[in-house]
Amino acid sequence: MTxxxxxxxxxxxxxxxxxxxxxxxACGSDADKRAVPAAAGAxxxxxxxxxxxPQPLRAGERFVNLKMAEAYTPAPPEGGTDxxxxxxxxxxxxxxxxxxxTQVMPENVAIAxxxxxxxxxxxxxAAVREHDAKTPGLGWQCFGGTGVxxxxxxxxxxAWVDTWAPxxxxxxxxxxxxxxxxxxxxxxxxxxxxxxxxDGKPAGSDSSAVRLRLTDGxxxxxxxETWSLDAPIDLPCAADExxxxxxxxxxxxxxxxxxxxxxxEMADRQVEECNQGxxxxxxxxxxxxxxxxxxxxxxxxFGHMHLxxxxxxxxxxxxxxxxxxxxxxxxxxxxxxxxxxxxxxxxVGPGDTLRVTCTHDAGLRKLLPQLSKxxxxxxxxxxxxxxxxxxxxxxxxxxxx
Numbered sequence: 001m002t003x004x005x006x007x008x009x010x011x012x013x014x015x016x017x018x019x020x021x022x023x024x025x026a027c028g029s030d031a032d033k034r035a036v037p038a039a040a041g042a043x044x045x046x047x048x049x050x051x052x053x054p055q056p057l058r059a060g061e062r063f064v065n066l067k068m069a070e071a072y073t074p075a076p077p078e079g080g081t082d083x084x085x086x087x088x089x090x091x092x093x094x095x096x097x098x099x100x101x102t103q104v105m106p107e108n109v110a111i112a113x114x115x116x117x118x119x120x121x122x123x124x125x126a127a128v129r130e131h132d133a134k135t136p137g138l139g140w141q142c143f144g145g146t147g148v149x150x151x152x153x154x155x156x157x158x159a160w161v162d163t164w165a166p167x168x169x170x171x172x173x174x175x176x177x178x179x180x181x182x183x184x185x186x187x188x189x190x191x192x193x194x195x196x197x198x199d200g201k202p203a204g205s206d207s208s209a210v211r212l213r214l215t216d217g218x219x220x221x222x223x224x225e226t227w228s229l230d231a232p233i234d235l236p237c238a239a240d241e242x243x244x245x246x247x248x249x250x251x252x253x254x255x256x257x258x259x260x261x262x263x264x265e266m267a268d269r270q271v272e273e274c275n276q277g278x279x280x281x282x283x284x285x286x287x288x289x290x291x292x293x294x295x296x297x298x299x300x301x302f303g304h305m306h307l308x309x310x311x312x313x314x315x316x317x318x319x320x321x322x323x324x325x326x327x328x329x330x331x332x333x334x335x336x337x338x339x340x341x342x343x344x345x346x347x348v349g350p351g352d353t354l355r356v357t358c359t360h361d362a363g364l365r366k367l368l369p370q371l372s373k374x375x376x377x378x379x380x381x382x383x384x385x386x387x388x389x390x391x392x393x394x395x396x397x398x399x400x401x
Contacts, residue, residue, distance in 0.1 A: 054103065054211065055170060061100060064091055064212040066187065071205035072138045074111060074193035080258045081200040082113070082192065082384040086146055087139030088120075088132050089187045091212060098178030098221055101171070101213030104164030106191070108206040113192040113385050114165040114304070114337075117210060118146055118158045122184035129186075143383050144262040146188050158188060160226040163393060165304055165337035172213060173299050173341065177222035177397055181214075194385040196370045222297070222397040229314060229356040229392040231288035232270040233381050234280045238362040241376035248280065248378045255382040267380035282378075284310075285359045286390060294398060295349040300341045301327040301394040306385055307334055307368055308360040314392040315355045316348060326354070327392050339395070347399075358390035 057063065066089045074083045099119070106112035120128050131140060131148045140147055146158045161179040189210060195203050215221075237246035245251050248267075256264025272278045274288035303312030314327035326346055348354070360379065365371045371386060379388045 055101075055172060057213070058172075058215075061213055061215045064214055065209065066091060066212065067209040068138070068189070068207050070138055071107075071207040073202055073205040074195060075202070076193075076195055076200045077141065078258050079200065080384065081196045081386065082194050082258070084141065084143045084190060084192050084383060085139050086142035086148075086188050086190045088128050089189055089210065091181070091185070091187055093181055093183050093185055095183055095216070097181050097214040098217040098223075099161055099181055099212055100173070100178040100215055102162035102164075103170040103211040104162070104168075104189070105209045105211065106164070106206065107208050108204055109166075110197070111193045111195060111203050111206065112166075112208070113194040114163065115189060115191045115208070116160060117162040117164075118188040118190065119161045119179060119181055120146075120158050120186040120188055122182055124148075124158065125184055125186050128188065142190055143259040146190065148188075160228070161224075162226075163302075163304070165302075166334060167336035168302075168338055170211070170213070171300065171339040171341065173224075173395070175222065175299065175345065176218065176220055177224050177299065178215065178217065179224045180217075187212075192383070192385075196385055222399075224299070224395055224397050227394040227396050229288070229290050229354055229394065230270065230381075231286045231356045231358050231390045232267065232274055232280070233358070233360060233379055233388040233390055234267075234271070234282045234286060235284065235308065235360045235362050235379035235388065236282045237376045237378055238365070241362070241365075243376045245375055245377035248282075248380065251378040251380055254377070255380060255384075255387060259383045263381070263383050266382075270381060284361060285357065287355055287357045290354045290356070292348045292352040292354065293350060295347070295400070297397045297399055298326055298342060298346040298348060299395045299397065300339050301392055302337055302339045303327060303329045303332065304337055304389060304391050304393060305332055305334070305358065305360065306388050307371055308362060308364050308379060308388055309334065309390075310359040310361050312390070312392055313357045314394070315357070316346065317353055318355045322352075327394070354392075354394075356390065356392045360388055360390075 068087060072085060076083045102117055104115045128148050191208060245254060252264055252267050271280050275281055301314060309332040311332050312329045316324040316326050326342060374386055381389060
């Protein structure tokens with residue numbers, strides 16, 4: 001996944017663009033840790049499922065169905081097995097609306113790893129269209145973000161409004177809240193295609209669709225934002241593994257070759273921002289603290305990792321009398337990454353800290369068909385399915401006090 005701007009601040013760091021990922025917490029006994037995740041069989045086929053039928057429209061809502069202009073056949077670069085492809089879709093808005101639900105509907109679930117829906121404000125529309133026009137074929141390659149540069153389309157301006165991963169379904173909030181879209185806004189759909197099963201060779205085309213749930217809203221409608229809480233991945237090779245990529249520096253160089261410097265720099269950047277002293281801490285479990293800078297309401301969240309993920313947890317003010325778990329996925333299942341509404345909204349503000357904790361398991365590499373044929377590696381942050389991520393993604397709304 002990618003790096004939206006966040007109003008959070010890490011300990012000892014200035015406000016920055018945060019990358020996405022999902023995390024894990026250790027699972028009980030040693031026997032549990034050796035167990036293969038329930039979805040391991042599904043991982044071998046990178047299986048998804050048909051999109052769930054839409055939930056009924058509520059008062060004042062309407063559906064807008066959008067589809068890729070044409071089918072696209074992924075072609076991973078640099079001899080890799082992953083491609084991130086962005087395309088612009090015009091929702092045709094002539095007046096402001098609030099996006100209260102999104103359902104990405106991948107056509108070719110065998111190669112669709114995840115998708116992110118970005119909303120580009122009217123001021124950035126021209127830059128997006130120009131970038132699209134000068135890139136041959138459908139859309140453009142976009143590792144690490146939307147891939148569109150310019151004063152009007154920085155990462156913070158192309159708002160991340162929703163995410164699809166295997167198992168995800170539309171999850172409208174129970175509260176009057178949505179992502180505000182101004183007239184002339186565009187949608188950029190970023191899809192991560194993974195061709196591990198065919199060693200990067202063409203595996204068919206895809207023509208995915210997106211269903212938007214829109215409402216005109218009221219003066220009381222809360223505006224939503226997406227927060228991405230990430231932590232480093234510094235997962236060494238297992239004790240019985242060896243090879244040139246078991247070296248951290250060599251592994252980062254490999255990620256950089258496949259996805260470019262923006263992605264390749266993430267591993268060291270996260271370590272500097274999350275680890276006091278700025279040194280890597282090799283191991284299964286990693287954490288990162290994020291300071292809250294402004295009064296905000298947390299409504300929902302979900303975690304995203306790749307195939308070596310075991311669990312994810314996001315805690316509010318850990319180690320204090322006000323400690324509270326706001327997201328807990330003790331047994332991460334790559335094929336069941338669903339947005340979970342909090343039992344009730346959680347209010348946070350300046351002085352609060354959100355900690356994400358992730359656990360990965362290098363031992364799964366031998367048990368999963370997609371990974372067992374690959375050379376062992378010291379796993380760091382990377383955009384490929386054979387790399388890893390660690391992120392808690394929260395749906396939030398700023399408040400005045």
